Structure formats: structure tokens, C-alpha cells
Amino acid sequence: MATIRVETVVGRSADEVWDAVADVGAVHRRLLPGRVADVRLDGDTRVLTMPDGSRVTELILAVDHTLRRMAYSVVEGQRLPLTYHHAAFEVVPDGDRSRLVWVTDVLPHGLAPAVRARVERGIVEMAATLEAAGQNGSA
Template sequence: MTQVRVVQHLANPADLVWAMVGDFGGLHRWHPQVRSVDLSWEGRIRTVHYADGSRAVERLEARSDAMRRYVYVVVDGKVPVNNCRATLHVKDSKGGSTVMWSCEFEPLGDGEASASESLQAHYHEGLKALASALDGP
């Protein structure tokens, strides 16, 4: 399994960050690549519509508001991977909070480097935009 992990330190309190990140259907509110999100199956399946016209289908596997963490599996998407299991986790840290977005996956064919780079860039861009969204206009 290949792993990708991006960490963002924020000045905002963890509960405030979790209020935004913890909304499984709210990715479009802070990630600049996401145009919209459709929820189905009682909020456990999200279809993510990207600005480039592509989409991904993701299934919520586990969620803990007490731990400020959720785990989801990518069912279908544009990145050439199998068995992609991702985690978004917000923790208290000195002077604010830390957000960790990570995943493990099996690359399709010889696309490990490109899949890793694509996911890393997606997570990094999202967490950077999250920081801006929390700071307000």
C-alpha cells in the first residue's frame, strides 16, 4: 500500500475547524477544486463534482465527532487507484489545531508516483484553502 499524508497547522481552535471539515457533504465550501457535492444513502455516499468536470464517489466508513475524525473510501474517481481509504482528522495543538488528511491506496499499473503526486496536491490545496476559508473574507 502507498501512503500520502498532508498536515496543516491552523491558528483556529479544533472545534471550529471540525465544524467545517467534519461536514462530509460540505467539501465544496472550502476546497477550491470542488464545485458541488451530492449526498445519498442517508449522507454516507457523496458524489464530488470537480471544477474540471470530473467526479468522484466516496463512501463514509467511520466518523467520530469526539475524536474529530472521519474515514472514507473512494469508490470511483479520476485518480488511478484501488482500495483508497482516506482519513480527515483535526487535533488540538498548541496555539490552535492541526488537520491531517491522509490515505492509503494501491496504484493501478505503474502509476504510483502520479497518483501520489495528484492526491498530495489535492490534499495540500484543500488544506491551504481551508485555512483561508476559516480566516474569512
Template sequence: MATVQMDIDIDADADVVWKVVGDFATAPERITPGWVSACVADADVRVVTLQNGIIVRERLVAIDEERRRIVYSIIGDTVQPAHSNASMQICATGPGRSRLVWIHDVLPDELAELLYTNMSDAVHVIRETLAAK
């Protein structure tokens, strides 16, 4: 199984960042405006459309408010992994500073390159957007 991990330092309070990242229904558009062109949620499933045309259907697995951690998996559309488990966790690193740890485990391993490319592109937008919160 392949793992892609991105650690993003953010110039914003962890609780403020978590309020955005922890909202399963709206987080993709709110943390990556323009990079995500649409996000439609229905209960525990959301369909995220990226600006590059990739469409990803994701299922919410868990939200841990105390640890500021959300877990979800890709369940289909353009990308159809045999296994997918992703998490985003917000950690306080100091006054007005936080870190987003974004981890995605995926099978088959060949999907890791696509995930790495898209996650790498997204982190720049995420950092700037969340620092402005």
C-alpha cells in the same frame, strides 16, 4: 501501499473546524470553495467534482465525534483505486489553534502522485478557509 499525509496548522478553534470538516455531505465545498466545484451527497456516498475536472466518488467509513475524525474511501469515477482509505482528524494545538491531519492510503502506488498533487493544492485553500471560520 502508498501513503500521502498533509498536516495543516489552522488559526481557528478545533471544535469550530471540526463542525465543518466533520460534515461528510458538505465539507468538500465548505473547506475548499472554488477548488471543489461541486459536491453531491446521498446518504453515505458523495460525488466530489474538482475544479480541474476530476470527479471522485467517496464512501463514508466512520465519523468519530470524540476524536474529531472522519474516515472515507474513494470508490470510483475518474480515480478508481484498488484500495483507498482516507482520514481527516482535527487536533487542538492551543487556544484558537488547531491542526488538521489528512492521511490517504492508496493502491496502486502510482495513484499517490495524483493524490499528493491534489492534496497539496487543496491545503492552501483549506488553511485560509478554515482560519476565516
């Protein structure tokens, strides 16, 4: 199994960043506006609708407020032919800022470079969205 780990510093407190990450039904507003058009929750299942109308179904595995960790698995609709996907976000305090860490495990190994490119782009977009929300006075 290939593991991809990316992280970035976000100019917001860990509590503020965690509040957005833990709000699993609002990823389209709080983390990836423009990349995700809508979100529907059904129990532990989250369905992301993309701007082109395609959908990705994820199983929310954990939202741990003590550890500031949210884990999920893509179970349907991925654009890459992955046979396994598991990912987790962790929010780590860093003074008055925070580090957002995203770890993703995938199979087959050969798709790791494509997945890495996506998560590297995604974490940059999330950090920019979170920082802009802080400048606008919202979370």
C-alpha cells in the same frame, strides 16, 4: 500500499475546524470552494461535482465526533487510475489553534507522488478557507 500524511496548523479552534470537516455535505462551501462545485449526499455516499462537471463518488466511512476523525474512500470517478483509496482527516487541538491532519492510503504505489501533490495543495486551500471564514465571522 503507499501512505501519504500531510498536516497544517489552522488559526481556528479544533471545535471550529472539526465542525467544518464533519459537515460532509458542505465541503464545497466550507473547505474547498472553487475546487468542488457541489455535493450530493445519499446515505453514506457523497458525490462531489467538480467545476468542469466531472464527479467523484466517495463512501463516508466514519464521522467520529469524539476523536474528531472523518474517514472516506473514493469509490468512483477518480482522475488517477488508483486501485485502492482510503483517507481520513483528524483535527487535533493546538492551543487556540488546531492541526488538521490528512492521511491517505493508495495503490498502486507509483501514484503516491501524484496523490501527495494533490493533498498537499488541498490541505493548504482548506486551511486558507477555514481561516478566512473565521475572519468573516462564519464557520
